[in-house]
Amino acid sequence: MKVLLTGASGYLGRHVLKALQLQGIDTVCAQHTTTISSQAGEVLPVDLLSPDGALELVTHAKATHLLHLAWYVEQGKYWNSPQNFEWVQASIRLVDAFCRQGGKHVVVAGTCAEYDWDYGYMQEGVTPYKPHTPYGICKNATRQLLQSMCDLHNVRLAWGHVFFPFGMDESPGRLIPSLIQVFCGQIPAFGVNNEAIRGMLPVTDAAQAFVRLLQHPQACGAYNICSGIPTRVDEIVKLIAAEFKADPSAVLNLPSSRSNDPAMLLGNNERLRSIGWSMEGTLKKCLQQTVETHLKNQPHF
Secondary structure (H helix, E strand, O other): OEEEEEOOOOHHHHHHHHHHHHOOOEEEEEEOOOOOOHHHOEEEEOOOOOOOHHHHHHHHHOOOEEEEOOOOOOOOOHHHOOHHHHHHHHHHHHHHHHHHOOOOEEEEEOOHHHEOHHHOEEOOOOOOEOOOOHHHHHHHHHHHHHHHHHHHHOOEEEEEEEOOEEOOOOOOOOHHHHHHHHHOOOOOOOEOOOOOEEOOEEHHHHHHHHHHHHHOOOOOEEEEEOOOOOEEHHHHHHHHHHHOOOOOHHHHOOOEOOOOOOOEEEEOOHHHHOOOOOOOOOHHHHHHHHHHHHHHHOOOO
8 A cells, every 4th residue: 555645744634644654654745835844755746736736746656545635724714715616626636636547545634514513413424514614615515526536436435524633733723722822821811612512533543543544445435533522612621721720710701702603513433433443542631742742842831
């Protein structure tokens, strides 16, 4: 097996690349403008948004498996960005080229935002798809188009609906890094939706899930990449505050500006567990490790 990996320099991609390397899986990384670590191994320069980029990449990579993570995900902007539509086209070109060059198995990162969030609890093949943002709409359309394309070429496609990964390398604007900054005294406290329920997943476990989808000989269709464990947002606040011996009420007593947030966003992961994946850590342990790592890398705290 030889894997062509896109998005290796991204938040999830860095952890996926490390997981592939630890298992000794032959991997070639596609790189555009962001520098990938010199330890990444074989790296091919490419602009996937250019009309010819995908074919050149696939021709040179000569991979049997494709793991496509690349997408526009700039924090705070990706939900409604026009670039989502460009990435639909880029993904189609990439998978088409891969299939035509004799590729065997495709794995792509989707999102829980493809589902109808009014249901709260999402299960593959049961919960309807009804995205409400350009990001979710474009991911959903990409999934449908790539499934049809792979079916025509008799190539297996596994699609991962990703739910709320957290851990090292997260964007500073996301919930957990922002809370860490609050209790470090770096930014003012802000309100959260205390009673909202989310299924938080350590990013290392999300990475292992994608590696498992690559390796399993029958992995095809949609899989929820999620913990399956309901966690209230106020519990996350209290756990982080405890690491700093701080009073969580500094956050919990403030009103949330996100009044339209869904009350629950939780995925069922039975299908993922059926192919041999399991979580390695607990929420508390992983939050502790995340806080420790943030503090270690920012000694001025």
